[in-house]
Amino acid sequence: MHQFDTLKPLGGGNPRRRARAVPLALLLGLVVLVAGMAAGRRIGLTRAEAPPAETREFALITEEIDWTIMPGVAVRAWAYNGQVPGPEIRVREGDRVRITLHNRLPVGTSIHWHGMDVPPAMDGPVGLNQAAVGPGDDFVYEFTADNVGSRWYHAHADPKVQIALGLYGPLVVDPREPETAYDREYTYMTNEWDLELTPDVALGTAPIGPRDAHLRGGELGTDLFLLNGRAHESIPPIELAEGERVLIRLMNAGNLPHAIHSHGHSFTIVATDGNPVPEAARLVKDTVLIGPGERYDLELTGDNPGVWMFHCHMEHHADNGMMTLIEYDGAVPTGPVAPYWTAGGKADAMDHGGGHHGPAAPPALADPIATPEPATAPEPTATPAPTPTEPAPPSAGTEETVVTLVDDRFSPAVVEIPAGTVVTFVNRGANWHSVAALDGSWESGRIEPGGAYSVRLDTPGEVRYICQHHVLRGMTGRVTVQ
Numbered sequence: 001m002h003q004f005d006t007l008k009p010l011g012g013g014n015p016r017r018r019a020r021a022v023p024l025a026l027l028l029g030l031v032v033l034v035a036g037m038a039a040g041r042r043i044g045l046t047r048a049e050a051p052p053a054e055t056r057e058f059a060l061i062t063e064e065i066d067w068t069i070m071p072g073v074a075v076r077a078w079a080y081n082g083q084v085p086g087p088e089i090r091v092r093e094g095d096r097v098r099i100t101l102h103n104r105l106p107v108g109t110s111i112h113w114h115g116m117d118v119p120p121a122m123d124g125p126v127g128l129n130q131a132a133v134g135p136g137d138d139f140v141y142e143f144t145a146d147n148v149g150s151r152w153y154h155a156h157a158d159p160k161v162q163i164a165l166g167l168y169g170p171l172v173v174d175p176r177e178p179e180t181a182y183d184r185e186y187t188y189m190t191n192e193w194d195l196e197l198t199p200d201v202a203l204g205t206a207p208i209g210p211r212d213a214h215l216r217g218g219e220l221g222t223d224l225f226l227l228n229g230r231a232h233e234s235i236p237p238i239e240l241a242e243g244e245r246v247l248i249r250l251m252n253a254g255n256l257p258h259a260i261h262s263h264g265h266s267f268t269i270v271a272t273d274g275n276p277v278p279e280a281a282r283l284v285k286d287t288v289l290i291g292p293g294e295r296y297d298l299e300l301t302g303d304n305p306g307v308w309m310f311h312c313h314m315e316h317h318a319d320n321g322m323m324t325l326i327e328y329d330g331a332v333p334t335g336p337v338a339p340y341w342t343a344g345g346k347a348d349a350m351d352h353g354g355g356h357h358g359p360a361a362p363p364a365l366a367d368p369i370a371t372p373e374p375a376t377a378p379e380p381t382a383t384p385a386p387t388p389t390e391p392a393p394p395s396a397g398t399e400e401t402v403v404t405l406v407d408d409r410f411s412p413a414v415v416e417i418p419a420g421t422v423v424t425f426v427n428r429g430a431n432w433h434s435v436a437a438l439d440g441s442w443e444s445g446r447i448e449p450g451g452a453y454s455v456r457l458d459t460p461g462e463v464r465y466i467c468q469h470h471v472l473r474g475m476t477g478r479v480t481v482q
């Protein structure tokens, strides 16, 4: 699946395009977004097909939005065209590109075309090269796309907070005469998220958070490590079939380096910062360290079918969001997570993020476990329990069993209880977690470190559950109700 909505040029004639809800865009009547959701995307043209250079026009609208990084983590973000990252702008080498910025933020902004050698007045830095584009104002950027490959764009007014709040997106310039055709192409933009940094803090109308106030040198704290504005299973995976050749564009939009590692596959670095690497100089690696602002294009061949990790090798980054999968069509994991996979991919309890496996359907487990219909629906009791040492008290007259959440496992992972017992899940880890029954009958949402969630189980049978955000790290459990 292609990762980004591609921003089509104004007046473009693509019959597959469909309107998408971007209220201001609709009002302006300016923007049509194409959901580039078709599986795979073949690129590459023969010499005979290379079209002439043309003028391409786009509109980018900045506004404040609600953004869901993953279930349980909804934030206020600043976004281009209603999404984080902004839509992919895709043009061809030599095209004249005209992009109108419509600023609907309550603060001035601008756009820098990172990796594009544009004239100074089109480069974006506020103060040095242009005045800020004020709230409600428009500005037209115009340049010729002379630099091929993986480029990107981002805000360049107070970039420390504006990029951190979501103002960045990919810009890809296809060469006029591409030499390589890929079966599928993916773009992953890395960034970090600071839950203490809100638009109000950025505007100065709310105080800086207590942690950030203690940091020095303008550093922002980091709570989550993102790929394409999302974390954990909300990140769409790299889907491929055996024998396919895949291009993965890594782009670092954040402030930290990341060591992106692929399991089961080495990859070839075919471009750095968009520029093709000569064949004799290409490195074959399984981990690439990408610094802030950099891009690496990785070529990967589907020669080892399975379900594989693809993650940042700074392990606490992976623990807090920066991990996804290389997922072959029809493949199922070989570990204990396998029962949570369906023939078509993850079961509903896991596939709650991008919905990339299609509409919800009853999970057909590879290893079905009989879970009887509860006579009475289990009733979650008091959700926020105060401290690790004081889990939520069960209602009077009921038994209670405590299951501890430790990064990244349940302890004990298997328990047997009499019907009517309250199971209290207490998070004693450093990361937040969640608990969800595989049959969808109950789920906790986010449980902070030190927090707890309780559910009363009345019906005999076996209940399997997962942490919806760390199941790929092995966080599964089972309760047998007698």
Ligand SMILES: [Cu+2]
Pocket (backbone or CB within 6 Å): 225, 257, 258, 259, 312, 313, 314, 317, 318, 322
């Ligand atoms: Cu990392």
